[in-house]
Amino acid sequence: MGLEMEPLLQAWSYFRRRKFQLCADLCSQLLEKCPGYQEPDSEFTVSQAAWSLKTRALTEMVYVDEIDIDQEGIAEMMLDENAIAQVARPGTSLKLPGTSQGGGPSPAIRPVTQSGRPVTGFVRPSTQSGRPGTMEQAIRTPRTAHTARPITSASGRYIRLGTASMLTNPEGPFLNLSRLNLAKYAQKPKLAKALFEYIFHHENDVKNALDLAALATEHAQYKDWWWKVQIGKCYYRLGLYREAEKQFKSALKQQDMVDTILYLAKVYFRLDQPLTALHVFKQGLARFPGEVTLLCGIARIYEEMNNISLAAEYYREVLKQDNTHVEAIACIGSNHFYSDQPEIALRFYRRLLQMGVYNCQLFNNLGLCCFYAQQYDMTLTSLERALSLAENEEEAADVWYNLGHVAVGIGDLNLAYQCFKLTLANNNDHAEAYNNLAVLEIRRGHIEQARALLQTASSLAPHMYEPHFNFAALSDQVGDLQRSFIAAQKSKEAFPGHVDTQQLIKQLKQHFAML
């Protein structure tokens, strides 16, 4: 067989080249040669190394950066009261979207999500739906809004990741956690760290991971910041945010780390104290000037608090540091689009295209930008390409919806009608399409159909003011003043500043007064 690499080195090399399965297999072979591989405390340093390498390889296979996982389950959302203030002053809480403070566009121009926040240019778990009012609503939302919110943060994605331990090894898990003597491993800092990550990420057994971390940090005489961060992570997963906060703060005192700052901010995010989180970020920025993740974190918080202009400012700051930051480009792009500058938005989306982002959503946006920038030739080609790139029916529905929009814009109502119908064929939960279709039906004089469509739209998306207002206007036209008034009230609730609604209500009130 000519030249053969030293097996451990080869395993190491596999690991470096991110061929984790191969690495793990090789390590298993190595470990089988020396018996008792469950006990790496024997004198054979080679077996220790192989053992450690295998744990790391298995961990890396399922590793997801803990910072970016933010899934607040339904249960946490509904049942926990981590936030101190139940009704905080507007602008100090993430729970209440409140009015936009930074003078962002009104909901008349920029659509809002269910929670009343303007849609963002970049999909994050927390941007999709807000905090529902009741348990029933909370359970229903994921079904209709395609958010796939997990039941609790402890279930959901973590469980899926955790099952990896069963799959990788048909003859049983690599380590039997209940048989491990954690205290012994805690004495060996190098092995303990690999083992911790394995338990935490691969086995997903937070309780045991916490035990190990607690023992290890004691062994390190509370002087190792890394362990403190890990303990904090465990507490965070368990939902013990105050304990987590303490650990992260203590770790930060020993060692300035961007990661720790991000974790700490996440804790405050959960405690619904965005201003404290901002404070943490800004303190972090003083120590790590220009750090992109910190800037981005600030921008996200401002965006969640509806302070669009400040958010855009920080996204720009991000781009100054890292001009390939997709999230920042997308957010600024959508911001420009909704603030009536489609040409500038187009430039940002083109930039994304240059960077190799090649998907349905991007072409969709490009198409719309082109349309509003009156570059009609590009519009249809972009949207066509978007349609061809659509991966699932929801995406296709969105593209058809936008096509319908374009058709309305150029006055081809027949095409628009068909486009909206196609949207609904692809996704029958598309409230906006129902609404627009209803408007078209009104124009055709099909009042009853329009009314049914509007009712469907408003039940699907109670947060949108348009169906309510349209319904009110329609009822007003046909003389059903009572229904009109009720719908107008709903519309006002969804968008208090809508002038037409206000006028309608005023008018109705006059009518009622006359009666």
Next chain:
Amino acid sequence: MLVPVFTLKLNHRILPRMVALGKYDGAHPCLAAATQAGKVFIHNPHARGQHVTANRTMQSSQDSDISLLNINQGVSCLTAGVLNPQLGYDCLLIGTQTNLLAYDVYNNSDLFYREVTDGANAIVLGMLGDISSPLAIIGGNCALQGFDHEGNDLFWTVTGDNVRSLALCDFDGDGKKELLVGSEDFDIRVFKEDEIVAEMSETETITALSPMYGSRFGYALSNGTVGVYDKTARYWRIKSKNHAMSIHAFDLNSDGVCELITGWSNGKVDARSDRTGEVIFKDNFASSIAGVVEGDYRMDGNTQLICCSVDGEVRGYLPGSQEMKGNLMDTSVEQDLIRELSQKKQNLLLELRNYEENSKQAELSVQVNEADGQRGVIPANTQLQTALSVNLGSDSQAAHVELCISTSNDTIIRAVLIFAEGIFEGESHVVHPSLQNLSGRIQVPLTPPKDVPVDLHIKAFVGYRSSTQFHVFELTRQLPRFSMYALSSPDLVPEPLSFVNFTISERVQRVVMWLNQSFLLPEDAELQSAPFQVCFTSLRDAGQLCIKIKPNGEISISTDDIDLAGDIIQSMASFLAIEDLQVEADFPAYFEELRKVLVKVDEFHTVHQKLTADMADHSNLIRSMLVRAEDSRLMGDMRNMKKRYMELYDLNRDLLNEYKIRCTNHTELLNNLKSVNQAIQRAGQLRVGKPKTQVITACRDAIRNNNLNMLFRIMRVGTASL
């Protein structure tokens, strides 16, 4: 007559003593109070109508004044004030049994969140001594901690028992505030930063303290006593069958001097003059008072007195104007005066009749001498003698101090009334022998529970066996501090192993004087040949106490009771006016016990962490189960729903059991921590002045660094370095 200027019904229950008024946005005063289920509510009537449009989930206008804060733990103390002077507005401080939260209400953000293992029973906010920034000082189990606005603890010391009340007051008139601490061992201690400058013994747990002005402060006890101290002297006190829930100093009659406002458990609020304790104003609530605060709640430039009751009723009173001349009661001065004078007249008439009767009898008595006794005439030279002695007790009676009261002739004592603080339950004691065994001699057993000097105020009824009227003799006798120790011979029992050694530069005679004053000796000890040795046996637990004095001023005290050693040193130091005293001490048995406690504390911490993680895990499971069950319900899948709810029920029961375990664990931990704090306090008590504070700080550093050997060395020699 003073009527409330506003009355509010908040519809939220208020926990007693958990009321604070703060300007959380720098301008508008808001009322914050703890309510049930670990919540704090803030009543803000000023922002009405400001955020009506902002808010999607609109509330009714009544409710929108109140915002609730979730603390998720039982609130044990609460205050508001300026913690960070740069912020320009007040922050809210909330203490629970395990944590302290400083919360910026305006910005919905934490200033800091600290774990305080000793708990927070009382909190006070303000400047202390020379420390430059405002401190939030919390009193927990035997410990005091002060935090600045970043959560750094700039102040730490220990005290004798669980702290129940705190106040800041310029006690010695130097322009800086001293800390008053009322604790469960009935003591009010005054800390000048971390040094105790004064100690006053009361008769019950001190539940509230309130600075009045200057060095004057009010206090309230758990037995219903309310009073005012000026420095260490008590001005007045009154006792009620109700409990004082909250006291506050407020100038209600605009005479420039604060009155003591007391909120009682029966719903009464009264204002008493600081000089006499005379009631100048009172009002009644339907339920117990929760707290009394002051502030400009109507934003009209006048400060109001605000009283809150436990069921959420709030009343505000404006101070009476000058014209009312302090007359706040509904009755007029004239009526009062007439009532007072007629009362006096009644008394005088009674007295006069008595004298007439007596003189009539006296005239008659020339004839019938035997009847003397009946009329209550006793020989003019009758004297009442009192003697204190140690009674070693018998089989039927425990050892005690005996107060013997006797008359100097054949008269008898009908009854004796003894008033002394802290010895008898209810402060006074009456002895009235049955008619058959009346004699001229009465013995009263006393067992003072603590080693403090007590004044016995004795009133005896003296007369003849057949008298119907008696003469009252009044006298005061002081019970020496260490009266519960009987002199014993040095050779009988082995000397205790533990000892304290120190050297003083005083003459031995002075020490002997102290000895005579503080102990009940059969005859005054004479200065025998130095070295000089006396031994005592405690009447409480038969422990031995041995004091040896060498001619060069070296004194050694041997006793196994570290508290007693501390008391003796403190008493001796104050008698001999010693300012600083460093001692060498060794209490092997006590130290061994402490070592065990410290090991236990470590164990409890580990177990606690495990239990917490377990509980969090379980509660996660419960949450997911609940959502699943609800999901099944929404889908109409009743069978699954039932199954899920059954599982939920079982899990819930498990969780409850786990909680019980955790509770026990926590109480154990608290007790152990308390004994650690007490140990530090006792080690400090063995020293006087500067060495005392040094020992306390050094002990804390040692505990922080988990250095047990260092801790014991400090307790032994008094310093960390060799």
